[in-house]
Amino acid sequence: MRQVYLDYSATTPVKQEVLEEMLPYFTEKFGNPSSLYGIGLSAKSDLSLARAKVAKLMGADEREIYFTSCGTEADNWAVIGAARAKKAKGNHIITSNVEHHALMHTCEYLEKEGFEVTYLEVDSKGRISLKDLENAITDKTILISIMFANNEIGTIQPVKEIGEIAKKHGVWFHTDAVQALGNVPINVKELGIDMMSVSAHKIYGPKGVGALYIRKGVVIPSFIHGGAQENKRRAGTENLAGIVGFGKAAELAEEKLEEHIKRVSGLRDYFAEQVLARIPDVEINGSMEYRLPGNINFIFNYIEGESLLLLMDAKGIYASTGSACSSASLTPSHVLKALNLPYEKMHSSIRFSIGDFTTREDLDYTIEELVKIVERLRAISPLNRQTMKG
């Protein structure tokens, strides 16, 4: 059976070139970068090369990149680090209500310690209001953390404007760019970003490696304590093979960024057009103007997301849903809630994310199957255009 992976926002396969670059680091180049002999020193220098590549993809200096175990760790470190570093100034953090759990739950953790957190609301397309942001800033505000692009609906935030506001008020600006890196041109200097979380496995690198960009001049305490790795700011023997893989993936992403954006957004637009043309009563969540190139999030009215996913899975098509029944909590995702969608539409929402290995044939197959699956589920649904009006 054909297998069509349309969940690149969840994770990406490791590219062949990345894997090949990594492999020697498990065997002959296995040295510990902290060791003071041949294979240790060469590991240290290769670590530095990888760091430079990751830095280049975001316009940072090599010394501003600190490798972590994942994007979640980078988010935890940035937010908790800023809270600890700036405790004397204040206890107020501003974020949004569409952040990834890594950010949201870290803020909730700090709330229990007495920090105050403002969760900015978003508009129906998922963007924050710059006016609301500016109004929320007080003399106790120590951090603004707004994600670069949303993982579910793909909405890109006005990052540059947020950076300007943060600078104007002398507040640090952190952004979770896990979804944006390699999909949107990013220059941390031009965008006024003080800290930025990224992850390798969303850009065709391996799982288990992330990084936090910390602008020179921003000082936060360590999160993982121990040895002197990562310029004494993040202890623990480096995931050398993983970091080398991250470096290679970043290099590839940087070289082909323009081509990648053009190709993936072209496929996405084709897919969206076809789905809207061939299936009645479908809507799109999020903004088409400010959107990640590979992301599309549909509302298939009158059917529930999980049953759609299961039938797609049976046809080898892999996507994801923010619908309640897909999760143990039975509540729809906080991102869909933040859009103020009617509940029944949240339950009918499905995310497809397209990537470098997606072909037009994959999408044609998906469209053909989707037409049949949606028709089949609607045939056994008590809901339709008439019932939903009532």
Place this chain on the structure above:
Amino acid sequence: MGMYNEKVMEHFMHPHNAGDLENPDAVGNHGSPVCGDMMEISIKVKDNIITDAKFKTFGCGSAIASSSVATDMIIGKTLEEALSYTNKTFIDELGGLPGPKIHCSVLAEEAVKNAIWNYAQKHGLELEGLKGYDPNKEFGHDDHDLEEE
């Protein structure tokens, strides 16, 4: 996905008795699209025996599978027998559901009760199994949409 057992998947992929009955003797429903699951069931009744049943369900895999087994099980049964079935009966018939999905089978139990209640109302029947049944107490079981994580 492997979250459901084979029997649940079989009922989900090829549900029995899906659709509407022509000229049903009663129709029942439970849930709402707001909650993420809703079931409608239509029945034919002769001499207090359910001779046919069909369902329409908006819901996840387990809601659809529960609808399928519930309609299977009530066909050929007396109204009182059908009323004695609980969501547990349907879960057992399905060979189990994952924990968070238990509530989806309640949908089937309540929709069946609602259909029989409507039938009883129409025909002035007093059924033991309907004692204490309140058709308006709809969301008692699954107001999960209001819960926070």
